[in-house]
Amino acid sequence: MSRFLPPGASGDASLLLETRGIRAFGDGFVSVLLAAYLASVGLSDVRIGIVVTLTLLGSAGLALAVGLRAHAYPRRRLLQLVSLLMVATGLGFAAFSSFWALALVGLIGTLNPSGGDVSVFLPTEQALLPATAPDEQRTALFARYSLIGALVAAVGALCAGVPLWVGERFGASTTSSLRWAFGGYALLGVIVLVRYRRLSPAVERVGAPPPSALGDSRRMVYRLAALFSLDAFGGGFVITALLVLWLQRRYGLSIGVTGAVFFWAGVLSAFSALVAVRIARRIGLVRTMVFTHLPANGLLILAAFMPTAPSAVACLLARATLSQMDVPARTSYVMAVVSPAERPAAASITNVPRSLASALPPIAAGWMLGHSTFGWPLIIGGSMKITYDLLLLHQFSEVRPPEEG
Structure with missing residues (x-):
């Protein structure tokens, strides 16, 4: 792992990238299995x-x-406590079959049905990472953090069929096989706990805790959260499941073909994070977010007008090479423009509303696709995301992180 780190990064950075990968595997794994397991225990x-x-x-x-x-809390202890919650979540899903018990475990646990990383680990890990590398390498470190999360989550999703395959070989029922899968999720929590225990005291806060989670940066963090939520709201119109549905309805593509398209789209998106680092060094973080996102959203809108499946797929794959470059730049920017003590709150406030903002648009997009095969969701989603890009450039182009002077 040390060779994968940017220059000047500490051993704590390596540990945090390792735990990100372990958690990503678990998230990708159970995101595919969750609905199947709930159906197998008899839930409607x-x-x-x-x-x-x-x-x-x-x-x-x-x-x-x-x-x-x-x-207000020691960071290593906090990460170890949420690791224990991850263990308890896996064991709870493996042990219970009733609706109310599973609903309770889901509500208070660490499971991620989206396969992404809107989790209880996120604010603390993102807050710790900037202190493990020099300012000029912060974006490179977050790019690696994003790359590991995306690729390993994909591997976890690919491995979701293994429990059932093993169960068939040993004559176990579907439910029993899936229970063991959630036991495996708990085991990953144990591994994460052990790795967190190796973090050095250097990750801890120096001095007394501040009186509040956000201080002078409160107004700026809320403005960023609002803008990021607008971006996520637009993205909710074009989540992968809806793009798959659109390609199938408009062009008649099979599940196998669309699966291959989005596998390669995911690979392109993951590795584009590393390219974003070089761009950010030349033009800055905010301009990297905007000037890679704008053409990506233009390609999204253009795909809606394509007359053939190959041309639409080409637009979507070209978009994939650009659309996620803003992720490491965005995270690095937020962590750079607030004080170290404000980083956990800034990470959660700018990430959690994004996940909630993307929850409602799929309902409207599904209704649109039910009435027309034309790509209205792509046009609406792309237009909203372009609006976000322009507002971000207008409001934050002069707010620069330390390394940009």
Whole structure:
């Protein structure tokens, strides 16, 4: 792992990238298995939807709560406690079959049905990372953090069929096989706990805790959170599941073909994070966010007008090479423009609303696709994201991180 780190990064950075990868594997793994497991224990479709929604809301709520209180607690202890919660979550899902018990575990646990990283770990890890590398290498470190999360989550999703395959070989039922899978999620929590125990005292806060989670940066953090939520709201119209549905309805693409398209889109998006580092060094973080995002959203809108499947897919793949370059730049920027004590709160306040803002648009997008195969969701989503880009450039182009002087 040390060779993968940017110059000047400490051993704590390596440990945090390792734990990110371990958690990403678990998130990708259980995000695919969760609905199947809930169905296997006899829950109705409506109750499955309720449990999935509660896990999403619970993860977001815990991330926000930890972010707002993390400034007052030792960071290593906090990470170890949430690792124990991860263990308890896996064991709870493996042990219980009733709706109410599973709903409760989903609400207070660490499970991520989206496969992303809106989790209770996020505010603390993102707050610790900037202190483990020089300012000029901060964006490179966050790029590696994003790359590991995306790639390992994809591997976890690919491995989701292993428990059932093993169960078939040993004559176990589907439910029993999936229970063991959640036991594996708990085991990953144990591994994360052990790795966190190796973090050095250097990650701890120096001096007395501040009186509040956010100080002088409060107004700026709220403005950023509002802008990021606008971006996420637009993104909710074009989540992968809806793009798959659009390609199938408009062009008749099979599940196998669309799966291959979005596999390569994911690979391109993951590795684009490393390219974003070089761009940011030349033009700055805010301009990197905007000037890579604008053409990506233009390609999204253009895809809606493509007459053939190959041309639409080409637009979507070209978009994938650009659309996620803003992720490491965005995280690095937020962590740079607030004080170290404010970082946990800033991480949670700018990330949690994004996940919640993306929850409602799929309903409207699904209604649109039910009435027309034209890509209205792509046009609306792309237009909203372009609006976000222009507002971000207008409001924050002169607010620069330390390394940009």
